[in-house]
Amino acid sequence: MAIGGGAAVPIRRLRNISLNPNFGGEVMVVSLGCEKLQPERLMPPGAIALVDQRTLQEAPLDVVCLQDEAHVGFMSMVDSILRQADEHLKRLNARRRETVPASELVVGMQCGGSDAFSGVTANPAVGFCTDLLVRAGATVMFSEVTEVRDGIDQLTARAATPEVAQALIDQMAWYDAYLARGRVDRSANTTPGNKKGGLSNIVEKAMGSIVKSGSAPIAGVVAPGEKAVQKGLLYAATPASDFICGTLQLAAGMNLHVFTTGRGTPYGLAQVPVIKVATRSDLTRRWHDLMDVNAGRIADGQATIEDVGWELFHLMLDVASGRKKTWAEHWKLANQLVLFNPAPVT
Numbered sequence: 076m077a078i079g080g081g082a083a084v085p086i087r088r089l090r091n092i093s094l095n096p097n098f099g100g101e102v103m104v105v106s107l108g109c110e111k112l113q114p115e116r117l118m119p120p121g122a123i124a125l126v127d128q129r130t131l132q133e134a135p136l137d138v139v140c141l142q143d144e145a146h147v148g149f150m151s152m153v154d155s156i157l158r159q160a161d162e163h164l165k166r167l168n169a170r171r172r173e174t175v176p177a178s179e180l181v182v183g184m185q186c187g188g189s190d191a192f193s194g195v196t197a198n199p200a201v202g203f204c205t206d207l208l209v210r211a212g213a214t215v216m217f218s219e220v221t222e223v224r225d226g227i228d229q230l231t232a233r234a235a236t237p238e239v240a241q242a243l244i245d246q247m248a249w250y251d252a253y254l255a256r257g258r259v260d261r262s263a264n265t266t267p268g269n270k271k272g273g274l275s276n277i278v279e280k281a282m283g284s285i286v287k288s289g290s291a292p293i294a295g296v297v298a299p300g301e302k303a304v305q306k307g308l309l310y311a312a313t314p315a316s317d318f319i320c321g322t323l324q325l326a327a328g329m330n331l332h333v334f335t336t337g338r339g340t341p342y343g344l345a346q347v348p349v350i351k352v353a354t355r356s357d358l359t360r361r362w363h364d365l366m367d368v369n370a371g372r373i374a375d376g377q378a379t380i381e382d383v384g385w386e387l388f389h390l391m392l393d394v395a396s397g398r399k400k401t402w403a404e405h406w407k408l409a410n411q412l413v414l415f416n417p418a419p420v421t
Contacts, residue, residue, distance in 0.1 A: 081418030088300035088414060090117055091326035096181075097346055099170060101163040105156055108142030137163070172397065178212030180395060181303065183324035183332045183347075184287045185218060187317040190272025190337025192354035194283020196383075197335035197370035201352060203384030204333075204391070205289035205308065214306045215288075216297065216327060218313040218320050220250040221264045222284040225277055229285055230310065235292040242296035246312035253417055264315055268338045287335070299415055303327045317342055318413040325412070331395050333387070341365060342410060343403030348394045350401050352387065365402050 093102045102123050104114045118136050139155050146152050184201055186193055205215050217223075223230060224247055234240035254261055265280050274280050294307030300323065303309055313323040317340065321332065325346055332347050334340075337354035339362055353359040356371030368387050372378040378386075393399040403409075 084300045085414045085416040088326040091302045099167050103137045106140045108140045114138045180213040181328045181330050182215045183329035186335040188336040188338035188340045193337045196373040197352045197354040198286040199380045200370045200383035201287045202289035204387045207388045209291040209308050216309045216311040217288040218311045219315040221261045221315045225281040226285045233293050235294050272338050297327050318410050319415045322412045341408050343408030345409035348401050349403045
């Protein structure tokens with residue numbers, strides 16, 4: 076872990092991931108002991124809003140340090156980790172589902188393996204669903220800086236306040252500077268797979284990506300690694316990488332994920348359910364046990380954008396309620412979490 080300039084991004088990201096509601100407020104840190112990022116810096120006092128019921132005082136951070144002199148041999152370390160984890164699991168297993176309104180949802184929207192149909196079928200249907208969620212009082216995040224950068228004027232025009240518009244501009248500028256330091260041309264996105272699927276350049280891709288955000292006003296902007304603190308439609312500034320974007324949205328508090336794809340991907344997260352929406356009926360036919368919603372029916376003339384949007388909305392409620400499982404959950408498909416670490420490493 077870098078500790079130099081820019082290290083605040085991965086540090087706050089790790090902290091906010093651990094505090095995601097899907098983890099139930101149970102935080103345990105396994106530390107080597109001599110790493111640059113010490114547990115006390117990762118989770119400073121007050122970071123965990125828990126109280127030790129035995130003393131009615133703030134619960135201390137649970138840390139297993141492998142270099143502790145009490146550990147004699149590898150199995151001693153393993154036993155300590157399992158013993159501490161068991162205490163957390165007992166509390167988690169005592170939890171029961173509670174009925175809450177749809178306004179409690181925090182949904183992350185993302186696309187990957189996009190094709191020429193992404194901006195015609197799946198993403199517009201997701202955008203319709205986004206508007207439904209926002210009207211229900213939920214929080215919805217869309218992201219991917221390089222995939223909206225060329226349509227920034229569309230976003231600032233929808234900003235709820237001048238401050239939100241400026242925050243959008245500031246995040247684009249921050250990322251431009253980040254790419255410039257690495258001498259990276261953002262036009263490297265569009266990928267070869269995108270082009271094979273019919274997307275010729277990043278401007279086309281941006282237009283299709285923005286459609287996922289629907290038509291609601293943009294209520295706020297979430298910087299990389301920060302936690303969302305308001306409801307409504309939010310722009311979470313993230314790289315376009317599927318894995319980094321999903322991890323950052325998780326840090327922002329996402330508890331349900333919607334992922335559209337035209338070329339196909341087995342993308343999944345262990346931390347939140349991932350609903351995958353196919354842009355084409357042929358992809359749904361071939362990947363029938365990976366795609367949850369077939370938006371290709373729009374292009375086939377079998378359904379409207381509104382039809383598929385409502386289908387997705389009801390599926391999201393069923394998945395969040397535990398009534399249905401996504402294919403990613405069924406197959407236990409989960410990517411590793413990938414940290415966005417723009418700082419230098421010594």
